[in-house]
Amino acid sequence: xxxxxxxxxxxxxxxxxxxxxxxxxxxxxxxxxxxxxxxxxxxxxxxxxxxxxxxxxxxxxxxxxxxxxxxxxxxxxxxxxxxxxxxxxxxxxxxxxxxxxxxxxxxxxxxxxxx
Amino acid sequence: xxxxxxxxxxxxxxxxxxxxxxxxxxxxxxxxxxxxxxxxxxxxxxxxxxxxxxxxxxxxxxxxxxxxxxxxxxxxxxxxxxxxxxxxxxxxxxxxxxxxxxxxxxxxxxxx
Numbered sequence: 001x002x003x004x005x006x007x008x009x010x011x012x013x014x015x016x017x018x019x020x021x022x023x024x025x026x027x028x029x030x031x032x033x034x035x036x037x038x039x040x041x042x043x044x045x046x047x048x049x050x051x052x053x054x055x056x057x058x059x060x061x062x063x064x065x066x067x068x069x070x071x072x073x074x075x076x077x078x079x080x081x082x083x084x085x086x087x088x089x090x091x092x093x094x095x096x097x098x099x100x101x102x103x104x105x106x107x108x109x110x111x112x113x114x115x
Numbered sequence: 116x117x118x119x120x121x122x123x124x125x126x127x128x129x130x131x132x133x134x135x136x137x138x139x140x141x142x143x144x145x146x147x148x149x150x151x152x153x154x155x156x157x158x159x160x161x162x163x164x165x166x167x168x169x170x171x172x173x174x175x176x177x178x179x180x181x182x183x184x185x186x187x188x189x190x191x192x193x194x195x196x197x198x199x200x201x202x203x204x205x206x207x208x209x210x211x212x213x214x215x216x217x218x219x220x221x222x223x224x225x226x227x
Contacts, residue, residue, distance in 0.1 A: 004158070033215075035215075040219070041217075041219060042202055042217025042218055042219055042220055043159065043215070043217050044217070045214045045215065045216070048214070056214065089156075091158045091159075092158075093158070103149075103161055103164070104161070104215060105161065106158025106159050106160065107158050108156075108157055108158055109156070109157070109158050111156070
């Protein structure tokens, strides 16, 4: 299966610790997106890359959050000094231009629990 | 992006046809309508996309009336495995596709 993969699938951390998540997109996709989803809500957009360039960041992405996509391949999302409010599912998606425009394909997500 | 309104939840039984309607009164000329499905602890999965009239694929049909102010996702003969949350999204599939805006979705429960 060459879909979007995310690691780790689950992460439990203590408040104040730093965490990093990784996303490996579908290999030929040049766009990569991060979303956050809390219980009972739909995913919320965080940021997106076209190749290695980070083109937009949501206001939800505070200064404690940083995302990178070196060489336009995999991406990492780091949260510094985690807070309990950061507990959520972090979803990655990727896309490339096709006959449907840029249909986004999502990974399984990383569930973060901050104690 | 146009705001969408969907029922919060729906119940059905195995083998029935399920129709989920989404309202998008402010849809723009360039906007497409896209539906995603999400199972617990998984990322959303693309189901179907359309602009007008009817679109059908191997899993669903999408009906869009002429005024495009609403759309209906039709799932034929649902099974227990169709229990999931279904999201309706509208937006320009090129310009705004980088920022999908999800509502709270419709929670479909399929009973045996």
